[in-house]
Amino acid sequence: MAIIIKNAAIVNIDSIIKGDIVIRDGVFAQVGGAAEAAAEDQVIQADGLHAFPGLVDMHVHLRDPGQTHKEDIISGCAAAAAGGVTSLACMPNTVPAVDSPETVEYIINKANATGIHVYPAAAITYGLSGSGCCDYEALKKAGAAALSDDGRPVESDEMLLRALQEGKRLGLPVLCHCEDLTQAAGGKVHEGRASELLGVKGMSSSSEYGDIDRTVRLAESVDAPVHICHVSTKESIEIIRQAKARGVKVTCETAPHYFIYTFEKVLGRDADYRMNPPLREEADRLAVIEGLLDGTIDAIATDHAPHSPEEKADFVKAPNGVVGMETSLAATLTFMPEKLTLSDIVRLMSFHPAKIMGIPGGEIREGAPADFALADLNEKWVVDPNQLHGRSKNAVFKGETLTGRVKATFCGGRKIF
Ligand SMILES: [Zn+2]
Ligand SMILES: [Zn+2]
Structure with missing residues (x-):
């Protein structure tokens, strides 16, 4: 049939x-x-x-194991299906973190029942603590499809270099959350007018782009591919644009909220507009669009990050993150500049992420x-x-x-x- x-x-x-x-x-x-x-x-x-090729969302937090009051693999995959997502990479900042073959296998087994292709990203350092590199070979053997300490940067140059070299050798993309914690730890919103008006600690643009610069240079020094998660500042995009021009194997993603909204959204003190990196200035939003149009930005992912209403109730105490898998295609179709075609959207939301991850998908072709x-x-x-x-x-x-x-x-x- x-x-x-x-x-x-x-x-x-x-x-x-x-x-x-x-x-x-x-x-x-x-x-x-x-x-x-x-x-x-x-x-x-x-x-x-x-008919669109199924979206490949390369940045998702399924919260399972350990924080299933926020989301679990079943509910997260239901959200994915409702948004047209058929493949996703889930991030390792669960409880416990995805730093052992057993946890990788748990995710793959549980995801089997959902009908969605779930690709676990395994941790770069044990417990995402920066205290030592995981056994990447064992994690890959168990089914890990990428390496990431997302939620945190890998602060040690030595460990990041090791992950980049091992990722290259094993064919595992390294997905980097770039953030200088000495500047940004505890920040709530974009540093500037938003943090001043709200009287809360800010996350500066330089805390993002400074760490992107470090990460790109480390990858360049060992000629290894690197993928930069959730770029949100104009400087980040320029750094990546220049790195690509000199031949560095760098790719990057942004999320719909960074080309649709600015920090003005958080001024009403609603924590549902707080994420990391934060919504930034209009000039940053326009730079993200420019990066999408000129090919500097390779992919649109959601950084789908569920938190319960109770956790999000207090504007200042709430954790960072927003959910987006069910709205990413519709929001992109609604708010994208006219210059971006439907084929461009397929390239950004499906074809390129599949290529970066080294997984099937991204096209409606005979045999696929x-x-x-x-x-x-x-x-x-x-x-x-x-x-x-x-x-x-x-x-x-x-x-x-x-x-x-x-x-x-x-x-x-x-x-x-
Ligand atoms: Zn992140
Ligand atoms: Zn994330």
Whole structure:
């Protein structure tokens, strides 16, 4: 039996064609043209809908094991499916941290039931404590797909160099959260007008770009690839632009809130607009857009970071982070500058992240796994945190009217949303 999607606009990085999609045995058997349906085939009419390669969200916090009141692998994958995400990399700052083969295996086993491709990033240092490098070979053998101490920088040059060299040798991308904690520890919002008006500690732009500069130079010194997480400042983007120009193997991501919002959002003292790095100035927002347009920024990820309403209640005490997997495609479609095409969005949210991670996905092509989402680009909807599928409600786009909605998500040919 085949599944036949009739009459969709099929979006890839180099084309948009109207036609049918045939899925057989979990892979795309035919893309485009008109398909003949046999009696036993399942036919889905997709007139007016666009078919996108499933999103590859390379920066997600599933909070499992250990903090399942915020999210768990099942609820997080439900949120992913609702947002059109079919592959995700989950970060290792769980409890315990993902620093042992057992924890990697726990995640992979639990994720098996969800229908989503879950790729665990293992810790660079034990417990993300900076106190010693993990056994990367054993972690890879258990199924780890990347290395990261996300949530924290790797402060020791020696340990970061070792991770970069071992990552290169083992084919594991190294995903770097860059932050100078001597400047930024305990910061709540962007340092500048936001921290002054609110009377709280700020996180300066230099605490981000200074550490990006260090990280890029270390990678360059050993000719190893490095990926920079969540860039948010204009200086960060310029540093990466120049590094790419001199041939450094650096890639980077940003998140939708950095090209849509500025620090003005936090002035109402709502902790659902607090994340790390923080929402910054208008000049930074425009620089992020420029970076997306000129190819300096390779990927859009969400840094989906669930926290319970109780934890987010107090503006100052609340932990950093916002959820975003269910709104990333819709928000990007709604707020992106016109210069960015649907094919560009596929490149940024699916094709490039898959390439950086070294995993399948990113295209609707014959023979590729049938990971895709059907979206109605004209449907308007209001983001209601109570209607979201994840466990936490700290949705950065709450209350926004978005244009474009995921109507169905398929992963490995199976309908999961
Ligand atoms: Zn981070
Ligand atoms: Zn993160």
